[in-house]
Amino acid sequence: MTDPITYHAVLYRGCDGAMAEGPPCKTRDCAVQTITPLDNTTVLGLVELDIEPGPAYAFRKRNLANAPTQSPDEWRCFHCDQRFTDSASAAKHFGSYEVQDPACLVDVAKFREHEAALARYRQEDSDKDREIARLRSGFATDLRREEERGYARGLADARKHPAEAATAIAPAVPKGMLAWALERWFEQVAHRPLVNVHRRSLDSVWRQVMRYCGADDVVLCGPRHDELVAESRATAGAEVARG
Secondary structure, three states, rough: OOOOOEEEEEEEEOOOEEEEOOOOOOOOOHHHHOOOOOOEEEEEEEEEEEEEOOOOEEEEOOOOOOOOOOOOEEEEEOOOOOEOOOOOHHHHOOOOOOOOOOOOHHHHHHHHHHHHHHHHOOOOOHHHHHHHHHHHHHHOOOHHHHHHHHHHHHHHHHHHHHHHHHHHOOOOOOOOHHHHHHHHHHHHOOOOOOOOHHHHHHHHHHHHHHHHHOOOHHHHHHHHHHHHHHHHHHHHHHHHHOO
């Protein structure tokens, strides 16, 4: 008589409590690959099947009693064999989406790379933020240069026609413009760290508006950004020297 051939299969339990077997495979790894996610179906584990040649191809389960089992409300990781009895703990290990890797397979180097990218994003120092800052700074520089050219042309015209320039009326500053600029400075500049890539340009823009309104920006807002940076570096250097 021919000896039985041992196969491996996945054992399922349906929502009605009935058990079913997956396709027989020659190895356990192959059987694991056949696992199909189905709604309201629980994987109970792997079983060994002896296929005995014959007209009926009778299946004899040898190790069903020792096969790993799990309750309908239990999740088991096939990589590290951890078991979870609540969905929150399982989601923390397996992830909330199918494209996520289990926690036991997370690459540490990749995780640190994601941490660094998140830190740059929170500090508004990502590649996108830097490009936006570069464009804004370039626009502000071009705008200031054109304003200076216009001012220079106005002075030149005033020298050519001094009588008309003496009677010219300067444009009035819109009412509430100074208060608005001061409010925007406190919202966008006052609480930003000195290392933030946007702080210098924002500080310069709103201080220019204050000076345009005839106010002293240093009296209203304190030292300018560059002065604060120089003071911070000097303090750090002094501390290093003392240490």
